[in-house]
Amino acid sequence: MHWKSVCDSVSFAFQPVVSIYSGRTIAYEALLREWESAGFASISEIFDRAWEDDTIAEVNAMLLATAIKAFLIAPLAYGAPEDDAAPIRLYFNLDNRVFRDEAAGSLLLETILQSPLPPERVTLEISELNKLPEAAHHDRQLPLLRNHRIQIALDDFGTGYSGLQLLYNSRCDLIKIDRFFVSGIESDSTKRIFASNLVSMAHAIGLHVVAEGIETAQEYYICREIGCDSVQGFLIGRPSTDTSGFRRKYSIIDDLIAVNRRENVVAGRVLKQRIRRIPPIVQGTPILDVLQRFRTDREITFLPMVNAHIEPIGILREHDLKEYVYSPYGIALLSNQTYGQEPYAYVRKVPIVPAHSSIDRLLELSAVDTTAEALIVTENGQYMGCLDSRVILQILHDRELTFARDQNPLTRLPGNTVIADRFSAALDPTDSWTIFTYFDFDSFKPFNDHYGFRVGDRVIQLFADRLRVQGITDRDFAGHVGGDDFFAIMTRTAQEVAETCTSITELLDQFAADCRAFYDPEHLEAGGIFTHDRHGQPRHFSLLTASGAVLLIPPHPEPLAQNGISSEISRLKHHAKETPGSVAVASYVGSWPQRAAERV
Secondary structure, three states: OOHHHHHHHOEEEEEEEEEOOOOEEEEEEEEEEOOHHHOOOOHHHHHHHHHHOOOHHHHHHHHHHHHHHHHOOOHHHOOOOOOOOOOOEEEEEEEHHHHHOOOHHHHHHHHHHOOOOOHHHEEEEEEOOOOOOOOOOHHHHHHHHHOOOOEEEEEEEOOOOOHHHHHHHHOOOEEEEOHHHHOOOOOOHHHHHHHHHHHHHHHHOOOEEEEOOOOOHHHHHHHHHOOOOEEOOOOOOOOEOOHHHOOOEOOHHHHHHHHOOOOOHHHHHHHHHHOEOOOOEEOOOOHHHHHHHHHHOOOOOEEEEEOOOOOEEEEEEHHHHHHHHOOOOHHHHHHOOOOOOOHHHHOEOOOEEEOOOOHHHHHHHHHHOOOOOEEEEEEOOEEEEEEEHHHHHHHHHHHHHHHHHHOOOOOOOOOHHHHHHHHHHOOOOEOOEEEEEEEEEEOHHHHHHHHOHHHHHHHHHHHHHHHHHHHOOOOOEEEEEEOOEEEEEEEEOHHHHHHHHHHHHHHHHHHHHHHHHHOOHHHHHHOEEEEEOOOOOEEEEEOOEEEEEEEEEOOEOOOOOHHHHHHHHHHHHHHHHHOOOOEEEEEEEOOEEEOOOOOO
16 A cells, blocks of 8 residues: 555644643644545554554654644744743654554654654654554653653553553653543543542652543533643534644633632642742753752752643652762763763652642642652642652641641541631532531430430440441541531532432431440330430430431532521521431522422
């Protein structure tokens, strides 16, 4: 087959990849078009035929040259002289079978170097949709490409053959979460868990994360919430062959953020106060300039490195350069253009955390790599500063001290200070349902007076344990207001609300059944305790139970008034004690509560 004529007859459309925080254009991905006119039924058939012809490497290189040529037609591909914005990248998909040919890396590199497009503006996406050949040479070829500042991405991540093995071996710079995990993520808790863990893993090893196939605002919000760095999909922009329509920024991101601001203000303030704003070095800086920075500032032991977009790449450790610094000929070797390597060759990946991340998230990432000397903090996807290990330990110490001061000693649950902070934060705009639940024991005082505070404490601990195990998930919050009062905040999708209300009822029913074990037989037979009430009047008190005031808050684009929510919860508390089943539920619609309490 005449593959050159095939590659000359196809064309490329380009789809934007933008920052999830600012809408700034990071790249355009080249997507193959007009394969039908070249005589193929699908894109995959092109590469399958090239694989059969044993020309897979040559075909990928020719298509790359065509894509670069089409990309450079765009006015923004070069940038205006007065435009100081970071240059836009080109993302290009490679069939991973290309690496069966041990010359493929050199062939791709030669194609890029012979073009006017600088290699640092090229991202090669390796799809894992095909099984990697047994004799693949990617472990030697990818470092060759990366040493020339060509970025490596794993495409369709999570749905192909190679998965974590390719992630480990490729030492890539970014991963693209496949559309499968993004589609319907707002209503599929399993997809959300998978995607969230993929993002956490990627950030822990210092990788950038792109969410593919974003089509709805809800998908965007969830991907932003779980920490994705960039987005791509029809919601942002459709593929187009008209490169004159390239933009520096897509304002739809600003519109989405204006509607839904969910940043953790408290955590963000903590990080911003503690970070070291070490001026970064830009990729491509001569290594002698790096050594001069270390020599000038003796307090730093590492330097953060960023690319042209001010996005973090990793850190350079002084320790890794010492063999040259202290060698008699080390400086001369580094100065030699033939021998010397640029600093990028010594970059060490470290965890990356957005400035608005929770303290728990920060500590989780720092625990993944205990050997990392620092975490890099970003704002709107760009480098902001660093947190070294000493500062991280101080944050951990301060957090534990705060919890220790506030924590209820009986149940080990957070107390009123933390409850107030979480309650206030939960009133911020959100695209999810929020469920506030106030738990209060019924007939606890006569029980506690008769059986003693030690037994009463055991009942309180029992409820706290039930709440941890049966009532809340990892994404929820539970606190101990004091005595026999508890408060929980739960985040749910619309589909999960009814199930959660049922779970709350089951929790209270199970607690009531458990409490029977603490009563003497005569009290069980009588159905409670006969004693005096707070007014000194004789009265029969039923067996110990707990009531729940459940306020359902639907997604809301504006902050909610704390007084209004608190008043409604207080009203529901009184109603719950009079409701069969001891559960009162109300939906809060807009700025006015829909006062409909019922048994779930």
